[in-house]
Amino acid sequence: MNIRRHPISALLSAVVIAFLWLPLVAVIIGSFDSNSLLTGWSGATGHWYSQALSDHNVRSGFETTLIIAVLSALLSLVVAVSGGLWWRSAPARARAFYDGLVFARIVVPEVVFASALFFLFLKVHFALGLPAIVVGHAVLNSAYSTLIIQARLMGLDPALEEAAADLGATPWRTFRRVTLITLMPAIIAAGLLAFTFSLDDVVTSFFLQGTSQSPLPIVLLGMIRFRITPEINAVGVFVMFLTVGLMSLAVTTLTTVGRLGRAGRRNRMLSLYQG
Amino acid sequence: MSDAAFHLVDVSKRFGDIEAVRELDLEVPQGEFFSIIGPSGCGKTTTLRMLAGFEDPTTGTIFVGGRDVTNVRPYHRSVNTVFQSYALFPHLDVWENVAFGLREARRPREEIRTRVTETIALVRLEGREHARPSQLSGGQQQRVALARALVNRPDVLLLDEPLGALDLKLRAELQNQLKDLHRAVGVTFCYVTHDQGEAFSMSDRVAVMNGGVLEQVGHPEEVYRRPQTAFVADFVGASNRLPGRIGEVTGAGRYTVVIDGVGERPASGPDGLVAGAQTVLVIRPEELRLTPGAAAAGGIAAHVVDVAFLGAQRTVRLDSPHLGALVATAGAGTDPPRSGDQVAVDWDDRHSWTVPS
Amino acid sequence: MLPTGIVTLACFLAPLALILVYSFGSENLVSFNVNFGWTTANYTAFGSSLYLDTLLRSVALSVGTTLACAVLGLTLAYFISRQGLRTQRLLLAAVIIPFWTSFIVRTYSWVDILQNDGPLDRLAHAIGLVGSGSHIDLLYTPASIGIGMVYSYLPLMILPIYVSLERIDPAIYNAGADLGATPWRQFRRIVLPLAKPGLIAGSIIVGVPAMGEFVIPEILGGGKTLMVGNIIANQFQETGNYPFGSALAVALMVAMIVVLFILRRAQSSAVVV
Numbered sequence: 001m002n003i004r005r006h007p008i009s010a011l012l013s014a015v016v017i018a019f020l021w022l023p024l025v026a027v028i029i030g031s032f033d034s035n036s037l038l039t040g041w042s043g044a045t046g047h048w049y050s051q052a053l054s055d056h057n058v059r060s061g062f063e064t065t066l067i068i069a070v071l072s073a074l075l076s077l078v079v080a081v082s083g084g085l086w087w088r089s090a091p092a093r094a095r096a097f098y099d100g101l102v103f104a105r106i107v108v109p110e111v112v113f114a115s116a117l118f119f120l121f122l123k124v125h126f127a128l129g130l131p132a133i134v135v136g137h138a139v140l141n142s143a144y145s146t147l148i149i150q151a152r153l154m155g156l157d158p159a160l161e162e163a164a165a166d167l168g169a170t171p172w173r174t175f176r177r178v179t180l181i182t183l184m185p186a187i188i189a190a191g192l193l194a195f196t197f198s199l200d201d202v203v204t205s206f207f208l209q210g211t212s213q214s215p216l217p218i219v220l221l222g223m224i225r226f227r228i229t230p231e232i233n234a235v236g237v238f239v240m241f242l243t244v245g246l247m248s249l250a251v252t253t254l255t256t257v258g259r260l261g262r263a264g265r266r267n268r269m270l271s272l273y274q275g
Numbered sequence: 276m277s278d279a280a281f282h283l284v285d286v287s288k289r290f291g292d293i294e295a296v297r298e299l300d301l302e303v304p305q306g307e308f309f310s311i312i313g314p315s316g317c318g319k320t321t322t323l324r325m326l327a328g329f330e331d332p333t334t335g336t337i338f339v340g341g342r343d344v345t346n347v348r349p350y351h352r353s354v355n356t357v358f359q360s361y362a363l364f365p366h367l368d369v370w371e372n373v374a375f376g377l378r379e380a381r382r383p384r385e386e387i388r389t390r391v392t393e394t395i396a397l398v399r400l401e402g403r404e405h406a407r408p409s410q411l412s413g414g415q416q417q418r419v420a421l422a423r424a425l426v427n428r429p430d431v432l433l434l435d436e437p438l439g440a441l442d443l444k445l446r447a448e449l450q451n452q453l454k455d456l457h458r459a460v461g462v463t464f465c466y467v468t469h470d471q472g473e474a475f476s477m478s479d480r481v482a483v484m485n486g487g488v489l490e491q492v493g494h495p496e497e498v499y500r501r502p503q504t505a506f507v508a509d510f511v512g513a514s515n516r517l518p519g520r521i522g523e524v525t526g527a528g529r530y531t532v533v534i535d536g537v538g539e540r541p542a543s544g545p546d547g548l549v550a551g552a553q554t555v556l557v558i559r560p561e562e563l564r565l566t567p568g569a570a571a572a573g574g575i576a577a578h579v580v581d582v583a584f585l586g587a588q589r590t591v592r593l594d595s596p597h598l599g600a601l602v603a604t605a606g607a608g609t610d611p612p613r614s615g616d617q618v619a620v621d622w623d624d625r626h627s628w629t630v631p632s
Numbered sequence: 633m634l635p636t637g638i639v640t641l642a643c644f645l646a647p648l649a650l651i652l653v654y655s656f657g658s659e660n661l662v663s664f665n666v667n668f669g670w671t672t673a674n675y676t677a678f679g680s681s682l683y684l685d686t687l688l689r690s691v692a693l694s695v696g697t698t699l700a701c702a703v704l705g706l707t708l709a710y711f712i713s714r715q716g717l718r719t720q721r722l723l724l725a726a727v728i729i730p731f732w733t734s735f736i737v738r739t740y741s742w743v744d745i746l747q748n749d750g751p752l753d754r755l756a757h758a759i760g761l762v763g764s765g766s767h768i769d770l771l772y773t774p775a776s777i778g779i780g781m782v783y784s785y786l787p788l789m790i791l792p793i794y795v796s797l798e799r800i801d802p803a804i805y806n807a808g809a810d811l812g813a814t815p816w817r818q819f820r821r822i823v824l825p826l827a828k829p830g831l832i833a834g835s836i837i838v839g840v841p842a843m844g845e846f847v848i849p850e851i852l853g854g855g856k857t858l859m860v861g862n863i864i865a866n867q868f869q870e871t872g873n874y875p876f877g878s879a880l881a882v883a884l885m886v887a888m889i890v891v892l893f894i895l896r897r898a899q900s901s902a903v904v905v
Contacts, residue, residue: 017727023783027737109861109884111844115651115864116651202847224740244732350817
C-alpha cells in the first residue's frame with residue numbers, strides 16, 4: 001500500500017511527525033540566535049555555546065549529573081543482574097511478585113515515589129544530596145534495566161550452561177565464562193539506558209537534592225524560570241546530542257547482538273577452553 | 276460478452292521498469308473452473324490482483340459480469356478472493372469471518388443468518404462457528420476462507436494458490452472438495468497455481484503464462500498433448516525433448532522432423548511452421564516404448580540408468596548414445612527393466628508433437 | 633540478591649507504605665510534629681474547592697492527553713505499519729529520536745513556540761486567526777500544559793500500537809476491501825479491533841503517569857495552572873504538611889490502580905493475535 005492510496009493518513013502522519021520535531025528544531029535554531037532576548041532572529045552566532053561551556057553553574061551541574069548517572073547506572077545494573085539471576089530460578093509466585101514490583105516502578109507516578117522516598121529519608125535521617133539521588137534514580141531505572149536483562153535471560157539457552165558444566169567448568173567459571181559473557185550486551189544496553197534516564201531525570205533529583213549542588217536538568221529548570229536565553233538553548237542542544245548518541249549506542253548494542261546471537265554464542269563456546 | 280464471467284482486453288501492467296503482464300487477452304465463460312499456471316513471476320498473481328482490484332492495469336480494460344470494472348475499487352466489485360495466506364480476520368470467529376461481506380453489504384439480519392449457516396455447512400465446518408482462526412487447522416482455515424468468499428455469491432471467485440500452505444495428502448483431498456464445491460455452487464472459479472498437476476486435475480481450461488505473456492489457453496489435455504510453445508511443453512509435465520528441424524510440411528499441422536542422431540520422422544505440430552525451422556520434438560514419458568534387448572538396425576539404442584518405483588508405475592531413466600538422457604514410464608508389471616539393461620527405444624509417430632524451439 | 637532486596641523493598645515498597653500510614657495521621661501546625669492516629673481528615677480535605685478544581689483539572693488533562701495521543705498515535709502507527717520495511721525503520725526513528733532528547737529541553741521549547749510573539753502567534757496573525765493588537769494567549773494555560781503532555785507522551789502511545797499492527801498480514805486489509813469494506817469501514821472493522829491491545833497498553837503508559845505529571849505544568853503552566861503532582865510536591869517541599877501530601881499521593885495511586893485494573897481487564901478480553 002502506498003501514499004497515493006492513503007492521502008489523508010499520509011498527510012496526518014506528516015503533521016504528527018512535524019509536531020514531534022518542531023521543538024527540537026526550535027531549540028537548535030534558538031541556540032544560534034545572536035539576539036539574546038530571542039524576540040526575533042538577528043543573525044547566527046556560535047557565541048552561546050562558548051558562553052554555556054564557561055558558565056560555572058552549568059559546568060558543575062553537568063559534572064554532578066555525570067557522577068549521579070554513572071553511580072546510579074552501576075547500582076541499577078547490580079540490582080537488575082542479581083535480581084534477574086535470582087528471578088530465573090525463583091518459584092512462580094515470587095517471580096510474579098518481582099515482575100509486579102518492576103511494573104509498579106514503571107507506572108507509579110514519579111512524583112508519588114519521589115515524595116515518599118524523600119519522606120522516608122527524612123524519617124530515618126538519611127542525608128539528602130548526591131547519594132540520595134543516586135539511590136532514587138537506581139530504584140526507578142533498575143526497573144527498565146531489569147526488563148532488558150530478563151529478556152536476554154529468557155533467550156539464554158540453558159543447554160549452554162549445561163554444556164559448560166559438562167565440559168568441566170565449575171559453577172563460578174560457568175557463570176563468568178558463559179552466563180555473564182552472554183549477558184554482556186544486555187548489560188551494556190541496560191547500563192546505557194539507566195545512565196541516559198538518570199541524565200534526564202528531574203522529579204526525583206528535585207525532591208532528593210537537599211541543599212547540595214543541583215544536577216543539570218534542575219539547573220536548567222531554574223534558568224528557564226527566569227527567562228529562556230540562547231545560552232539555555234545551547235546547553236539544550238548539547239544535552240540533546242549526548243542523549244541521542246547514548247540511546248543510539250544502547251539500541252545498536254541490542255540489535256547487533258540480536259543478529260549475531262546464535263553464531264556468536266557458538267564461537268564463544270568454542271573459545272571457552274582456549275583462554 | 277454477456278455470457279463471459281470475466282474478460283480482460285489488452286491488459287498490461289508495469290511496475291517501474293518491469294512489465295509484469297503484457298497485452299493480455301482472456302475471456303472466461305460463466306461457470307467455468309479456470310486456472311492460470313506458470314512459474315513464479317510469470318504474471319499470474321498480478322493478473323488475479325487486477326481482477327480483484329488490488330492493482331490497476333497500466334493499460335487495457337477489465338470486464339466482470341459484462342461490466343467495465345477497470346476503475347472500480349475492490350470493495351465495489353462482485354469478485355471475491357481466497358488468499359494464499361487465507362487472510363482470515365484474527366479478531367473475529369468463524370461465523371463473523373464468513374458474515375463479514377454480507378454485513379458490509381448490509382443484508383438483512385435473517386438473510387445473513389441463513390446464508391452463513393448454509394455456507395458453513397457447505398464447507399463442512401458446522402460446530403466450529405465460534406472458533407477463532409488461530410484455533411483451526413490449516414485445512415479448516417482454508418475452508419473458512421473459501422466460505423467467507425463464496426457466501427457473497429460473487430461473479431468470479433479468485434483463488435490465489437489456496438492449497439500452497441498445506442501438506443500433500445491434504446492437498447489431494449481438498450482438490451476433490453474444491454471440484455465438488457465448484458459443481459455445487461456454479462460460480463466461476465479463477466484459480467492461480469504454479470502446480471500444473473493441481474490445475475489439470477480440477478480445471479475445465481487452463482492458461483499458461485510465462486514472463487507476463489499468455490502462452491496458451493485450452494483444455495488441460497489439449498495443453499498437455501498439443502503445446503504451442505517449447506515453454507508450455509516443458510512446463511506442463513515431464514517430457515523428452517529431441518532437438519531437430521522441420522524437414523517438410525506434409526499438410527495442415529503435419530510435418531516431418533529431422534532429428535539429430537535418428538533421422539526423419541513424421542510429427543504433428545502447431546500450424547505455420549516452415550521447412551528448416553528449428554524445432555523440438557516432444558515425447559511424453561508414457562509415449563516412449565521400451566523393448567528389451569539390443570536395437571535393430573536403424574533403431575534407437577539406450578541403456579537403463581535407474582528405475583524408480585512409484586506405486587502404480589515406474590519411472591525409467593535412460594541414456595542413449597543417439598539422444599542423450601531420456602525418461603520413460605513403465606507399468607508396475609512383473610518384469611520391469613533393471614539398471615544396466617540394454618533396450619531399444621521407439622514411439623508412435625501419431626503421438627509425437629513438435630514445437631518451435 | 634541483597635542489593636535488589638534493599639532497593640526494591642526498602643527504597644520502593646517501604647516509602648509507599650510509609651506515606652500510606654501517614655496519610656491517616658495528622659500534623660500539629662505549631663510544633664510540626666506528626667501525630668499518628670486514624671483520621672480520614674486528610675482525605676476529606678480534598679473536597680475543598682481549591683483542591684477539587686486541581687483534581688478535576690488533573691483528571692481532565694490526563695484523560696484528554698490520553699485521547700489525543702490515542703487518535704494521533706493510531707493514525708501514525710497505522711501509516712507506519714503499512715510502509716515498506718526501510719520506510720518503517722526510518723519513520724520509527726523519526727518518532728523515537730525526539731523522545732530520546734532531554735525532557736526539560738523539549739518541554740521548555742514549547743514556551744518559545746507558544747508564547748505571544750512566538751512562531752505560533754505570528755502564524756496565527758499571518759493567517760488572520762488573531763486580530764492585530766491581540767495575541768493567542770496560549771502559554772501558561774491548561775491548553776499549553778495539554779500540548780506539552782501530548783507531545784511528551786505521544787511516542788509512548790505510538791510504539792505499542794505499532795507493535796500490535798506491525799505483525800498483521802497485509803493481506804488482511806485486502807481481504808476487507810475484497811469483501812466490500814470501504815477504507816473507512818476497513819478501519820472500523822479491522823484496524824481498530826486489531827490495534828486494541830496496543831491502544832490499551834499505550835493508554836496505561838500514557839494515562840497513568842500523565843495523571844501524576846509534575847514538571848510539564850511547572851514549565852508550561854507558569855505556576856498558575858497546577859496539577860495534583862504540583863500540590864503533592866508543594867506539601868512535601870514547602871508547606872510541610874506531610875500527612876496531607878501523603879493522602880494526596882495515596883489517593884493518586886489508588887485512582888491509578890483502579891484505572892490500571894480496568895484497562896488490564898479490557899486488555900485481557902481483547903484478542904492478542
